[in-house]
Amino acid sequence: MPPSDWFSPLLRPELAGLTAYAPAPIPSGSVRLDANESPWALPPEARASLSAALARVELHRYPDVRATALREAIASAEGVHPDSLVLGCGSDEVIGLLLNALAAPRPGAEHAAVLFPTPTFVMYRQTALSLGMRPHGVALDEAFDLALDPLREQLRLHRPNVVFLASPNNPTGTLFSRDRLESVLSETGDTLVVLDEAYAAFSGVRYGDLCERFPHAARLQTLSKVGLAALRVGWAILPTALAAAVEKVRQPYNLNALSQAAAVHCLTELRPEVDAAVQRVVAERARVEALLLAMDGLEVTPSAANFWWIAVPDSAARVSAAMRDRGVVVRSFHAHGGALTRRLRITVGTPSENDRMLEALRASL
Template sequence: MTATDDTRRALGRIRADVQSMHAYAVQDARGLLKLDAMENPHGLAPALQAALGERLGALALNRYPGERGADLQRALAAHAGMPEGFALMLGNGSDELISLLAIACDLPGATMLAPVPGFVMYAMSAQLQGLRFVGVPLSADFELDEGAMLDAIARERPAIVFLAYPNNPTANLWNDTVIEKIVQAQGAQGGLVVIDEAYQPFAGRSYIDRVARHGHVLLMRTLSKFGLAGARLGYLMGPAALVAEIDKVRPPYNISVLNCECALFALEHADVFAAQAAEIRSERAVVVARLARLPAVRSWPSEANMILIRVPDAAKTFEGMKARGVLVKNVSKMHPLLANCLRLTVGTADENAQMLAALEASL
């Protein structure tokens, strides 16, 4: 029996559906202008880099994370304006929080439901945990299909409904009246609603002012789009009784002392990151205006730091931009509604000029 034979037999112990899946793909961006992952293009000023480095260097890395996690929870609650009677839990990015929600709600026959196209981790987390995922298609203009969503909730009785606010990859904020009807329908049948506000720093409005009206709604945010994508820090807010149950499936010490201290440092300098977000929103308007002058390109309104466009040939345009040193995201195969669509991340003024020049030359 060879080592190869042993490996082949061992693979039989791994779930067949896992073996048939594709791992989450991260594009190789070496040598390219990276505008594919909705990252904040701005780094810290040298003085802030030095101050953060000094703090991180003084941490007790020989100890497990301790009470600083509670300090971060309080700081995030204050920063977000968390309502009275709510609690907050931390995750290693939003991805871990989505997985923990799936674990906590994994009752026999449980279903997770979300509009599609949407964030791919909703469906992936459901599948990995053994829940059934139901995707409800958006309209051709990427708006919520009110009737289809309400019918699906009544038919499927999902444990969780995810609503991204704004949505990824379409970048739009959906109609608030429709969202409230979905929230009420899900509450009436006893399920949870998770409002995913990953792109809140760039949006014109938030659900935080309405979340306390409902005892079954959780609100999820991340510091990735705030400016700390590398620190991997997400947080979930909701009625204390619900959060306490979900927190039971969280791995111990899931947030490192480095992640925690980076986040606390960023919140202490929230004005710096708010100024960066304002600049990105301003640059977004410039990019949208430039896109409107390209007759071969259709773009959709954006409330995030990304813009969805449709071109005559997404594969050709994507490769053309990459050949010109600019990496964006080809989302044209993610869902039929996204045919020939690319997702552009909004960068700095110079980055956006380079991106638009590469796009125009690649059409």
């Protein structure tokens, strides 16, 4: 019999530095403000309408491999050609599709490189490593904006295949300065620059005009932050020739029929309800941000997303644990070290959830 770890020599060496995504169990009855989900479910009438649409899905048939109706709904909403879209199971899968397709090393390089600011969405790094690419992070400046000189230096050193720029950025909640985004785009003609708009609904800022001006720019979008996280629907808006190439690495039927039907219904018939929920988050963000700013000892970064990025006086690990004991779960970034040892990310909840969060935070400082 072979040893129990017979497969170890066959694993990618990069996997040794990765851990599987396994969030800690959430105590029953807790207020969950750690995952940047919408706090509001669809209203009863909208849920009934959605149920009727889902009842028409033929579960004995494979899904539409092209997700034609969904593709057309997104294209209409964004003013783009349907063939410019690559759809996936959340933006996580789309990130993987992009990197898988664009993984050829540059001439003279052993591995393809991927570049992004830090801190930012962890899946850029995680996916690059899992595909044998080399991820390179560039620290944001003190205002959590793009630091252009270090970024230029890393672009020169590594000549990345792909640059990811999330704006608003997760976890900082900040919009990158438009002139700095344009500078990056002006200096990266043979690199795909992905403008991740996962949180754009909460900022009102989108980058379709930049993609029209710069043919190597792309946009990444998702339904997960606007109240439809369970659907796992995301997409990239790409130059059509690149989209056709990326489609070659997409698995058939990667987006199930129920998610396709629900996404179409929510982007069309239920769009007013989805947009209304976003505006409720924006209003609640402003109300609570003013109260956070009034708390002694906190540093609160103005947010353009659906969460707050705050620094506590001492240890984020201690404060988040104390809040958890009080029934409120938030995200601590202490494990990242350095200046992030004091940082918490707190998702905007309902008014009652946010009031409970404020009470727990005050008691935990």
